[in-house]
Amino acid sequence: MTALLRRELLLAFRHPADTLAAMLFFLLVTALFPFGVGPAPEALARLAPGALLAAALLAALLPLDRLFGAEAEDGSLDQLLLSGLSGFEIALAKALAHWLTTGAPLLLATPIAAAMLNLPEAAWGVAVLVLGLATLFLSLLGTAGAALTLGARRGGVLLPLLVLPLAIPAMIFGAAGIEAAAGGVAVRPFLLLLGALTAAALPLAPLAAGAALRAE
Amino acid sequence: MLEANALAVERGGRVVFAGLSFNLEAGQALVLTGANGAGKSTLLRALAGLVPLAEGSLRWSGAAALAEGPESRLRYLAHAEALKPGLSVVENLRFWARCWGGAVEPALEAVDLAPLAGLPARLLSAGQRRRLALARLALAPVPLWLLDEPTVGLDAAAIARFGALLARHRAAGGAVVAATHVPLPLDGAGELRLEQQPWGLE
Numbered sequence: 499m500t501a502l503l504r505r506e507l508l509l510a511f512r513h514p515a516d517t518l519a520a521m522l523f524f525l526l527v528t529a530l531f532p533f534g535v536g537p538a539p540e541a542l543a544r545l546a547p548g549a550l551l552a553a554a555l556l557a558a559l560l561p562l563d564r565l566f567g568a569e570a571e572d573g574s575l576d577q578l579l580l581s582g583l584s585g586f587e588i589a590l591a592k593a594l595a596h597w598l599t600t601g602a603p604l605l606l607a608t609p610i611a612a613a614m615l616n617l618p619e620a621a622w623g624v625a626v627l628v629l630g631l632a633t634l635f636l637s638l639l640g641t642a643g644a645a646l647t648l649g650a651r652r653g654g655v656l657l658p659l660l661v662l663p664l665a666i667p668a669m670i671f672g673a674a675g676i677e678a679a680a681g682g683v684a685v686r687p688f689l690l691l692l693g694a695l696t697a698a699a700l701p702l703a704p705l706a707a708g709a710a711l712r713a714e
Numbered sequence: 715m716l717e718a719n720a721l722a723v724e725r726g727g728r729v730v731f732a733g734l735s736f737n738l739e740a741g742q743a744l745v746l747t748g749a750n751g752a753g754k755s756t757l758l759r760a761l762a763g764l765v766p767l768a769e770g771s772l773r774w775s776g777a778a779a780l781a782e783g784p785e786s787r788l789r790y791l792a793h794a795e796a797l798k799p800g801l802s803v804v805e806n807l808r809f810w811a812r813c814w815g816g817a818v819e820p821a822l823e824a825v826d827l828a829p830l831a832g833l834p835a836r837l838l839s840a841g842q843r844r845r846l847a848l849a850r851l852a853l854a855p856v857p858l859w860l861l862d863e864p865t866v867g868l869d870a871a872a873i874a875r876f877g878a879l880l881a882r883h884r885a886a887g888g889a890v891v892a893a894t895h896v897p898l899p900l901d902g903a904g905e906l907r908l909e910q911q912p913w914g915l916e
Contacts, residue, residue, distance in 0.1 A: 577810070579764060
C-alpha cells in the first residue's frame with residue numbers, strides 16, 4: 499500500500515498542475531466573495547467561515563473524477579486489482595494521496611484566503627485545523643464517490659451530486675467551529691464532532707470504494 | 715493445475731460464451747482463437763477473476779481458484795499497457811516490483827529496455843510500451859500467464875526475445891493462456907476456438 503501511495507505522490511510531484519489548480523481555485527473563489535458582498539469588513543467576517551469551507555470543499559472536489567478514471571483507462575486498475583492489494587487498501591491509498599496532494603496544500607493557502615475574507619486572526623489556526631479535517635473527510639467520501647461513478651457516463655457531473663450532500667455535516671460543524679473561534683467561544687466540541695465524522699469515514703469510505711472497484 | 719468446467723460469462727444481458735471447459739497442466743500452453751468479439755479477452759479476464767462467471771467453476775489445483783489472492787498465482791497482460799506516462803521506464807516497473815517482488819534490472823534486460831531505463835514512458839513507441847508491459851511478466855515467477863494478444867506492435871527481434879521469455883516460463887513449470895490472431899512462439903500449444911454467440915439470447 500505504501501508503494502501505491504509513493505507512486506501517487508511521485509506522479510503528483512511530476513504533474514503539479516492538479517495541485518496548483520486546486521489551490522488557485524480555492525483562492526479565486528474566496529476572492530470573489532468580497533466583490534459580491536461588498537467590502538464591508540463586518541459582512542465579510544460574518545461570511546468567512548462558511549465561504550472558506552465551501553471554497554475548500556469545491557476545490558478538493560476538482561481532481562476527484564480522474565482519481566480512478568485515469569487508472570481505469572490506462573489499464574492500471576485491472577493490474578492493481580491483481581496486485582495483491584485489497585480494494586480497501588487501493589481506495590485508502592488513493593484517498594490519502596488525494597488529501598496529501600489537494601487538501602493539504604489548501605491549508606497553505608488558508609491564511610491568504612482568511613485575510614481576504616477578513617476572518618479575525620485569532621481564528622486562523624482553528625480555520626486551518628477545520629479545513630484539514632473537512633478536506634480529509636471529503637477526500638474519503640470522494641474516493642467512494644469516484645469508485646461508484648467509475649464507468650458511468652457523465653460521472654464527473656454525478657460525483658459532486660453524490661458527494662457534496664454527504665459533506666453537509668462537515669460544513670455545519672466546521673463553519674460553526676471557525677465562527678466559535680472568531681467569537682471567542684469554545685471550539686473543542688465542534689472540532690471533536692468534525693474529528694468523529696472523519697474517523698468514521700476513515701474505515702467506511704474505503705470499504706465502500708473497494709467494494710465498488712471490485713464490482714466494476 | 716487449472717481446471718475450467720462449463721464456464722459461461724454474461725455481459726450486459728448477452729451471453730459472451732457458455733459451456734467452455736478445458737484443463738491446463740504445468741508447462742502447457744493454450745491459445746485462444748476466434749473472431750473479433752468472440753470472447754477471447756473476456757475469457758482471459760474471467761480467468762483472472764476480473765469478470766464474474768455466470769456459470770461454471772474454475773479450480774486451481776483442486777481448490778476454488780477465485781477464493782484466494784491472484785498476485786502469487788497469475789499475471790495478466792491486457793491490451794492496455796498500464797503505464798504512467800509521467801514516470802520513467804524503471805519507475806513504472808519498480809512500482810510493480812514493490813507489489814509483486816522480483817528484481818527490476820533483469821526484467822528490463824529480458825525485454826531489452828535497459829538502455830532506456832531513465833526515459834519517461836510517454837516518449838516510448840508502441841512496441842517499446844508493449845515490451846515494458848511484458849517486462850512485468852519477467853519480474854517474479856508465477857504459475858500462470860494470461861496474455862491478450864501479447865505480440866501486437868512487437869518487431870521480429872522483440873518477438874524472439876518474448877519467445878525466450880515464454881520458453882523459460884514454461885520450462886520452469888509455468889502455464890500460458892494466450893489470445894491471439896497471429897502465430898505465437900509457443901511450441902506444442904493446444905488451441906481453443908471461441909465461436910461467436912448469437913446476440914441477445916439467454
